[in-house]
Amino acid sequence: MGKRIGLLTSGGDAPGMNGVVRAVVRMAIHCDCEAYGIYEGYEGLVQGGDMIRQLYWEDVRGWLLRGGTLIGSARCAAFRERAGRLAAARNLILNGIDALVVCGGDGSLTGADVFRAEWTGLLDELVATGTLTAEQVAPYATLNIVGLLGSIDNDFSGTDATIGCYSALTRICEAIDDVFDTATSHRRGFVVEVMGRYCGWLALMAAISTAADWLFIPEMPPRDGWEEDMCSIITKNRDRGKRRTIVIVAEGAQDRNLNHIASAKIKDILTDRLHLDTRVSVLGHIQRGGPPCAYDRWLSTLQGVKAVEALLALTPDTPSPVVTIRENTIGVSSLAETVKLTQETAASIDAKQFDRAMTLRDSEFLDYHRGYRHLTTADHPKMLLPDSQRMRIAIIHVGAPAGGMNPATRAAVAYCLTKGHTPIAIHNGFPGLCRHHADKPVGSVREVKWLEADNWVNEGGSELGTNVGLPSEDMPTTAHCFELYRFDALFLIGGFEAFTALSQLRMARDRFPAFRIPLVLLPAAMSNNVPGTEYSLGSDTSLNALVSFCDVVRQSASSSRRCAFVVEAQGGKSGYLATTTALAIGAVTVYTPEQGISIQRLTTDITYLRQNFALDHGASRAGKVIVRNERASATYSTAVIAQMINDEAHGRFEAQGVVPGHFQQGGKPSPIDRIRAFRLAIRCIDHLETFAGKSHQEIVDDDLSAAVIGIKGSHVLLSPMGGPAGVEATETDWEGRRPKHEPWLAHRKLVDILSGRAAVETGLNGDREGWGCYDSGNSSSN
Numbered sequence: 001m002g003k004r005i006g007l008l009t010s011g012g013d014a015p016g017m018n019g020v021v022r023a024v025v026r027m028a029i030h031c032d033c034e035a036y037g038i039y040e041g042y043e044g045l046v047q048g049g050d051m052i053r054q055l056y057w058e059d060v061r062g063w064l065l066r067g068g069t070l071i072g073s074a075r076c077a078a079f080r081e082r083a084g085r086l087a088a089a090r091n092l093i094l095n096g097i098d099a100l101v102v103c104g105g106d107g108s109l110t111g112a113d114v115f116r117a118e119w120t121g122l123l124d125e126l127v128a129t130g131t132l133t134a135e136q137v138a139p140y141a142t143l144n145i146v147g148l149l150g151s152i153d154n155d156f157s158g159t160d161a162t163i164g165c166y167s168a169l170t171r172i173c174e175a176i177d178d179v180f181d182t183a184t185s186h187r188r189g190f191v192v193e194v195m196g197r198y199c200g201w202l203a204l205m206a207a208i209s210t211a212a213d214w215l216f217i218p219e220m221p222p223r224d225g226w227e228e229d230m231c232s233i234i235t236k237n238r239d240r241g242k243r244r245t246i247v248i249v250a251e252g253a254q255d256r257n258l259n260h261i262a263s264a265k266i267k268d269i270l271t272d273r274l275h276l277d278t279r280v281s282v283l284g285h286i287q288r289g290g291p292p293c294a295y296d297r298w299l300s301t302l303q304g305v306k307a308v309e310a311l312l313a314l315t316p317d318t319p320s321p322v323v324t325i326r327e328n329t330i331g332v333s334s335l336a337e338t339v340k341l342t343q344e345t346a347a348s349i350d351a352k353q354f355d356r357a358m359t360l361r362d363s364e365f366l367d368y369h370r371g372y373r374h375l376t377t378a379d380h381p382k383m384l385l386p387d388s389q390r391m392r393i394a395i396i397h398v399g400a401p402a403g404g405m406n407p408a409t410r411a412a413v414a415y416c417l418t419k420g421h422t423p424i425a426i427h428n429g430f431p432g433l434c435r436h437h438a439d440k441p442v443g444s445v446r447e448v449k450w451l452e453a454d455n456w457v458n459e460g461g462s463e464l465g466t467n468v469g470l471p472s473e474d475m476p477t478t479a480h481c482f483e484l485y486r487f488d489a490l491f492l493i494g495g496f497e498a499f500t501a502l503s504q505l506r507m508a509r510d511r512f513p514a515f516r517i518p519l520v521l522l523p524a525a526m527s528n529n530v531p532g533t534e535y536s537l538g539s540d541t542s543l544n545a546l547v548s549f550c551d552v553v554r555q556s557a558s559s560s561r562r563c564a565f566v567v568e569a570q571g572g573k574s575g576y577l578a579t580t581t582a583l584a585i586g587a588v589t590v591y592t593p594e595q596g597i598s599i600q601r602l603t604t605d606i607t608y609l610r611q612n613f614a615l616d617h618g619a620s621r622a623g624k625v626i627v628r629n630e631r632a633s634a635t636y637s638t639a640v641i642a643q644m645i646n647d648e649a650h651g652r653f654e655a656q657g658v659v660p661g662h663f664q665q666g667g668k669p670s671p672i673d674r675i676r677a678f679r680l681a682i683r684c685i686d687h688l689e690t691f692a693g694k695s696h697q698e699i700v701d702d703d704l705s706a707a708v709i710g711i712k713g714s715h716v717l718l719s720p721m722g723g724p725a726g727v728e729a730t731e732t733d734w735e736g737r738r739p740k741h742e743p744w745l746a747h748r749k750l751v752d753i754l755s756g757r758a759a760v761e762t763g764l765n766g767d768r769e770g771w772g773c774y775d776s777g778n779s780s781s782n
């Protein structure tokens with residue numbers, strides 16, 4: 001038998017903590033370890049006894065979609081004292097627990113680090129006081145501890161996201177989206193207070209996601225005289241025609257002298273100085289409740305698995321790790337070092353070193369804050385470029401609609417205006433450009449105004465209109481329009497068609513000089529199948545739509561108990577959406593086009609279902625869902641698979657196929673798609689700007705003049721389309737309409753391990769080889 005792993009959740013609960021517990025328990029069991037739940041956070045560790053209990057595979061069934069933490073959490077005063085930690089050490093040893101996973105926020109991990117640092121001293125004291133014998137403590141000389149970041153605040157250094165922060169942000173955005181309607185109807189102001197006593201991440205991201213007029217966060221207080229500044233910006237925005245005013249306040253907002261800025265005070269300023277009919281909405285604990293969003297489900301699962309992996313790899317000399325995420329990469333960092341950095345951030349705020357606090361928070365935080373100020377507040381004369389560098393930048397949507405297309409366009413338009421460029425929208429894609437540019441009274445090529453674009457910040461679909469038409473359908477007219485409307489640069493937003501369009505324009509440059517301008521693509525595709533990036537806008541929105549759909553299906557399956565559903569996911573020839581959904585809902589298994597479906601595979605899956613339903617005596621009700629990508633097999637359609645399962649079940653259970661279809665495009669873009677749209681669109685305009693004033697030849701000579709922006713591993717990168725190292729030649733599976741390398745492929749195996757299907761397959765063929773301890777593959781140390 002391997003390690004005995006104790007697991008606790010601590011501090012404010014966060015959506016996704018249950019996903020952590022499920023992943024740790026099941027992965028531990030898969031790796032021949034035992035898992036122990038320590039109930040009520042550190043309180044359970046200090047009290048011991050019945051508060052520490054073994055958890056089995058079935059105990060965590062269905063937990064992935066549950067909000068809060070089902071093993072309880074607490075803020076435990078006793079653990080802050082050495083006496084409490086002494087009792088905790090004793091309880092760990094008495095329960096034979098030699099490894100500990102702590103999931104919580106900055107406080108909880110600080111506590112874990114203190115516990116780790118004191119461990120040897122605590123053992124000595126337990127022996128010296130006769131509480132335990134030297135023999136009893138001997139096997140526990142090192143405390144193997146791994147930290148997992150679970151908190152809605154996202155206030156920990158060294159990671160981009162804490163488990164739960166995007167669920168809370170989702171709740172906030174939904175609330176503010178709703179406030180929009182009533183605020184606009186009455187032309188009112190709203191002061192919305194969000195959580196974050198010491199950290200402004202939620203407030204900043206909410207402000208970006210909703211184009212709020214003003215923002216207060218603890219780590220970057222406004223300059224003195226902010227009352228005037230705020231009123232002046234709001235007045236300018238109102239003068240531009242904005243009917244609503246939204247001010248977002250973190251609960252820990254303060255001025256430069258560390259005096260609290262209360263929401264009520266802001267309301268009074270808006271009412272008294274601007275005569276704005278203003279209301280205050282304090283969102284409170286609603287932000288912390290509810291089911292986790294898709295991101296928190298897969299993040300908690302992957303990080304829980306990583307925690308077990310890290311524990312098993314620890315040696316007495318390895319520093320205790322904390323599991324992190326950087327862009328798209330799960331990794332580990334030193335617990336002690338990241339705790340130190342986090343504490344430095346808090347200390348910098350207390351010492352009024354706000355610039356330092358902003359930098360320590362995380363490198364992107366500062367960029368986001370700067371971007372927010374440049375885009376959402378009115379004019380920035382200092383940002384305007386000289387006339388010679390100002391460009392006419394055309395923006396076009398290509399392919400199927402994807403969440404994030406509109407926010408990206410809004411960000412690009414606002415940024416262009418801030419810099420002095422002219423943003424020009426091309427409506428209805430390349431066919432719209434060629435066929436309708438000269439329509440009267442309005443053609444398809446139109447300059448965009450600030451207010452028009454500002455309203456797109458939370459809109460789903462494509463306000464410009466999008467379709468799959470390519471420039472190759474009429475290259476001469478496309479080139480003619482580029483010249484006629486004097487485009488200096490083109491910003492494409494779209495999926496694989498947009499990628500193809502960009503490639504066509506690039507290759508046609510020798511025939512059409514009009515295309516010798518900088519061209520950049522921001523991938524937006526629900527299928528997440530665009531080469532040059534591991535993430536496309538819209539894929540998160542679709543993931544959330546499909547996950548919500550599956551939750552309902554699962555509930556139905558679970559209520560009738562003897563029913564399995566086969567859900568058909570879109571995604572074309574890429575299994576990303578199907579696989580990530582399967583991971584996020586805890587599906588039995590997933591069928592992808594990359595892997596295909598064989599008769600052996602179906603036989604195993606039917607055997608799994610048979611065994612599982614036979615063991616289910618009604619005590620536990622969790623529905624069974626299989627996710628099948630629409631192109632996984634030409635033979636085994638969703639309906640055929642459901643029928644095969646029915647035939648083989650001999651009446652003991654039944655299966656149904658369901659096709660959510662275009663529902664998967666989602667409604668309003670998810671916060672992740674909104675904030676990434678914002679950040680990546682700004683990067684794209686910055687990139688186009690670097691070509692201002694360059695000759696056609698200089699542009700053509702630079703491979704990056706036709707580029708795709710993307711997230712690759714832990715970085716955001718612009719990659720050239722052409723050239724020997726370009727994305728077209730090296731990263732594109734043209735026939736498969738997907739990238740050659742898809743890092744998420746490794747997750748298919750994890751779906752099967754965590755559902756228990758892998759164990760059934762091992763039992764059937766007696767071969768554990770392929771199912772050994774999972775190696776997450778896409779991890780790195782950072």
Ligand SMILES: Nc1ncnc2c1ncn2[C@@H]1O[C@H](COP(=O)(O)OP(=O)(O)OP(=O)(O)O)[C@@H](O)[C@H]1O
Pocket residue numbers: 010011012013042074075076077078079080081104105106107108109110111112114150151152153
């Ligand atoms: N310096 C410390 N030493 C020992 N234990 C600590 C320390 N700081 C915090 N803890 C323990 O961690 C618990 C949780 O900390 P805290 O209340 O700060 O929440 P958190 O983990 O930061 O989560 P969140 O901020 O998301 O609510 C505390 O109640 C305490 O038991």
Ligand SMILES: O=P(O)(O)OC[C@H]1O[C@](O)(CO)[C@@H](O)[C@@H]1O
Pocket residue numbers: 012105151152153195196197251288
């Ligand atoms: O639930 P409690 O104990 O009132 O704590 C509220 C605090 O917890 C958090 O929700 C998470 O740390 C903070 O944003 C908030 O300040």
Ligand SMILES: [Mg+2]
Pocket residue numbers: 011105106107151153155
């Ligand atoms: Mg905290």
